[in-house]
Amino acid sequence: MKVVDIFKHRSEAVSKYQEELMQKVSPSVREYWEGIRHKANNRAFFAWLNEVNDQAVNEPSIEPVAKVVEKVDLAPVQAKPSAPAIEMKPEAETLYNELQAQIGEVMHKGDWIMVDQDRINQFGAVTEDEQWIHTDPERAEQESPFKTTIAHGFLTLALLPRLTDSVDPDNNLFPTAKMVVNIGLNSVRFPYPVKSGNQVRAVSTLTKVTPIKKGLEIEREIKVQIEGVRRPGAVVTSVIQLHF
Structure with missing residues (x-):
């Protein structure tokens, strides 16, 4: 029997247990085994085997593979202890259970507000971004593909607290929380520009609720809708923390 055929026969026997063994061996042994496999896929490996075992006829030595298999420690891997559960205050736990049932649902839909030229100009002055596409209606009418000025993308983002009613003390979404922190x-993304004179509103969908040491962390997808336009002006994933 040829050396190559013997190695193939041995490899088929070992491969039966390979997946289980790889879960139990140390990183150094795993690295060595991967090196052997890499060589097995290279013609140079067979030339090396023939050189080492050129005197073998019936039972050529393939010590590297055999020794790796023999030295594998088959003792069961000890599972790592899981992290202790976070103790939640009663208010946080109650809200957590309520929100878990609302994941994937719209949790807030705000009122329409106007994004007029005056608002755009004020934002441009504060941020020192007074490009003509935002602040020069006459030039925008002549040269812009939108035929009018458009709001800064960051203006749309800056309006999120207002659009989501996060700053309205009379319309608090989380009244049991002592404090809400924007993470x-x-x-x-800004799929479509908000033009001067457009009405916009935010629709928030709850996507994730996670207990934390201080309370809860909430993830929402917020879409800024433009009245009369199919595509939203912004789509963001917002993360806030509620402290109790």
């Missing part, structure tokens, strides 16, 4: 935005 940030995981993603931001």
